[in-house]
Amino acid sequence: MSEIAKLELNGTTYELPVIEGTENEKGIDIGKLRGSTGGYITIDPGFKNTGSTKSAITYLDGENGILRYRGYSIEELAEKASFLEVAYLVIYGELPTTEQNEVFTHSITNHTLVHEDMKQFFEAYPAKAHPMGVLSSMVCSLSTFYPESLDQDRDEEAIDLTIHRLIAKLPTLAAWSYKNSMRHPVVYPQNDLDYCENFLSMMFAMPTSEYKVDRTVVTALNKLLILHADHEQNCSTSTVRLVGSSHANLYASISAGISALWGPLHGGANQAVIEMLEQIHNDGGDVDKWVAKAKDKSDSFRLMGFGHRVYKNFDPRATIIKVACDDVLDKMGVDDPLLAIAKKLEKVALEDEYFKARNLYPNVDFYSGIIYKAIGIPTEMFTVMFSIGRLPGWIAQWKEMRENNEPIGRPRQIYTGYNVRDYVSIEKR
Numbered sequence: 001m002s003e004i005a006k007l008e009l010n011g012t013t014y015e016l017p018v019i020e021g022t023e024n025e026k027g028i029d030i031g032k033l034r035g036s037t038g039g040y041i042t043i044d045p046g047f048k049n050t051g052s053t054k055s056a057i058t059y060l061d062g063e064n065g066i067l068r069y070r071g072y073s074i075e076e077l078a079e080k081a082s083f084l085e086v087a088y089l090v091i092y093g094e095l096p097t098t099e100q101n102e103v104f105t106h107s108i109t110n111h112t113l114v115h116e117d118m119k120q121f122f123e124a125y126p127a128k129a130h131p132m133g134v135l136s137s138m139v140c141s142l143s144t145f146y147p148e149s150l151d152q153d154r155d156e157e158a159i160d161l162t163i164h165r166l167i168a169k170l171p172t173l174a175a176w177s178y179k180n181s182m183r184h185p186v187v188y189p190q191n192d193l194d195y196c197e198n199f200l201s202m203m204f205a206m207p208t209s210e211y212k213v214d215r216t217v218v219t220a221l222n223k224l225l226i227l228h229a230d231h232e233q234n235c236s237t238s239t240v241r242l243v244g245s246s247h248a249n250l251y252a253s254i255s256a257g258i259s260a261l262w263g264p265l266h267g268g269a270n271q272a273v274i275e276m277l278e279q280i281h282n283d284g285g286d287v288d289k290w291v292a293k294a295k296d297k298s299d300s301f302r303l304m305g306f307g308h309r310v311y312k313n314f315d316p317r318a319t320i321i322k323v324a325c326d327d328v329l330d331k332m333g334v335d336d337p338l339l340a341i342a343k344k345l346e347k348v349a350l351e352d353e354y355f356k357a358r359n360l361y362p363n364v365d366f367y368s369g370i371i372y373k374a375i376g377i378p379t380e381m382f383t384v385m386f387s388i389g390r391l392p393g394w395i396a397q398w399k400e401m402r403e404n405n406e407p408i409g410r411p412r413q414i415y416t417g418y419n420v421r422d423y424v425s426i427e428k429r
Contacts, residue, residue, distance in 0.1 A: 009037060019051075023059055027051045034412070041412045052238060053406060057090060057396050058230045062310040067317065069230060070094070078320045083225040084108060084195055087167060087392035090229050091399060104164070111168035112189035112198065114176075115145050122180045131384045132262040134177040135170075140255035142169065149249045162250050163395055170391055171195070174384045175202035181380075196221045199388070204376065216331040217375050220324040224368055227317040228386055230393025231310075236260040236267070237390075237397050242409040244398045257394045258387050267383040270369035273305035274379050277338040277345075285337065287344040295354055305366030306349055307359060317364040325367040334374045342370050 003018035005028045014036055017029045034041050044050045059068045067074040069090050077086050081095075088096045088104050096104055121141065125134055142165070143149050149162045176186045179202075187202045197213045200221070205211030231237070240257040244250075261267035280290050293301040308315050329339065346362050349355045372382055 007033075007037075009040065019054070021054070023061070041414070043414060047238070047411075052233060052409070053241065053401065053404075055233070055397070055400060056093070057393070057400060058232045060232045060310065062308075063312050065311055065314045065316045067231075074227065074316055075320060078223045078226050081226065082195070083222050083229075083389075084167075086226045086229050090392040090396045091163065107164045108168045108195065109191050111165045112172050112191070114142075114169050114172050118145070118173075119176075119186065122176055122186070125180055127181055127183055129177075129181065130262075131174070131177040131181060131381055132258065132387070134180065135174055135384055135387060136255045136258040136262070138173045138177070139166070139170070139258060140252055142166070143249050143251040146251075149251060152247045152249075159250075159399075163399070166250065166254060166395065167391060170388055171199040172202060174381075174388055175199060177384065178203055178378070178381055194218075196225070200375075214331065216327050220321075220328050220371055220375075223321060223324050224371065224385070225389040227321060227364060228389030230390070230396065234266070235263070237394060240394045241397050241401050241406075244401055245406060245409040247408075250395070250398055253398050254391065254394050257390075261387055261390065262383060267386045269305065269363075269365035270372065270386070271379045271382040273342075273366050273369035274338065274373055274382075276304040277341050280341050281337050285341055287341060287348065291345070291348050291352070303345065303349075303360065305363055305369065306355070306361065308363045311363070313359055314361050315363040318362055318367055321364055321367040321371070322362070325371050328371050328374050332374055336373070339370060339374060342366070 003020075003026070005016040005018055007014045007016060014033070016033070019027045019029050021027075030042055042050070057070065059066070059071070061067075069077060069086065070093055072089065072095070077089075081089075084105055085096060085101060088101065118138065118141070121138060122134070146162065146165065148154065148158065151158075172189055179186045185207050187205045187207060189198050190201060193201055193213075196218045200213045200217065201211050233241075236257040239260040240253045243256040244253040248256075264272070280287065283290075290301065290303075293299045294303045346366070349360060349362055355361070368385075369379075369382060372385060373379075377385065
């Protein structure tokens, strides 16, 4: 027998159905609350306790440190799969067969070029333009080059083409935004390179010289993108679904997600880690001093990249990427004082009882920032890297919402402004 929640209001009891997910997650369905109670709604600032949808894409258990895409553990996918395999899984629901993987990869490879006219857009941006602002704008502008994407009644094959174009072109747009900021000539994608290799080539190669990608770096980047592929109904994902619910095209919806991710409270955590390391370095590099400041409740300083608002015991992604981080640092032999400080902070967090008791473990943002720093990606590009990894999840969420025929998003509010007032002419004010 299904569970029923009861709400007593002004002497009347209302029955609300309880929805249960496949992992025994439970939610009270208040979809008909306003109509049945004569206008009452719930108030939940930030939607912290509100489920906006039912989704079959990602399962996240923050209490036990579990993250799965379509039922597959993040640990197994990061160890055995390529990013494009995971992208296919997240978007289409199943791991691809050999044939499906070949067709999907071939399609992505053949759509990496962007229209030459878009180069003029890049050239119009100032060198100091933030890459996230450029990326969001360029993704939205793709809809003007592919106007057929505006048609919401297209068949699945046409929608798949838009999906493939977006996955293929985002690394190109991201790399070109970096090249523009450096005032370097752009590097075109190469079809003989895999997804991660191609991006690194477009980032760091010069048109007149050959660029060889280090396999250790490629492996680490592949894992990082997989670890960021989806993360349930976070701010940017909810933004994609909300914008998409108006039947906005995929390019516009993803552009909105990129803008949401740009916010420092969402996608900028790994950049904040590097800025914190720079702050400690500029102060003389005394790690013990800054650890003491972090422990001092009266001090406003907080260690960035430690603990997580969702994962209460440990971040399963951090466990995976720590190994990749160590591999990159060992292989590249990077001699950077910021990375030395990071290793000291990591040692403290893993051994100090203060941090262990509060579950202030190094999270995925801590290690991803260190990796990006080690391979030469500038801090303002960190959130762009996040966008590339998160793209499959955004697409999957947009696709799922569309296939489920979900209604347009329309949150309610409780009005707290003035009651009705009479207009007073400007002479009498």
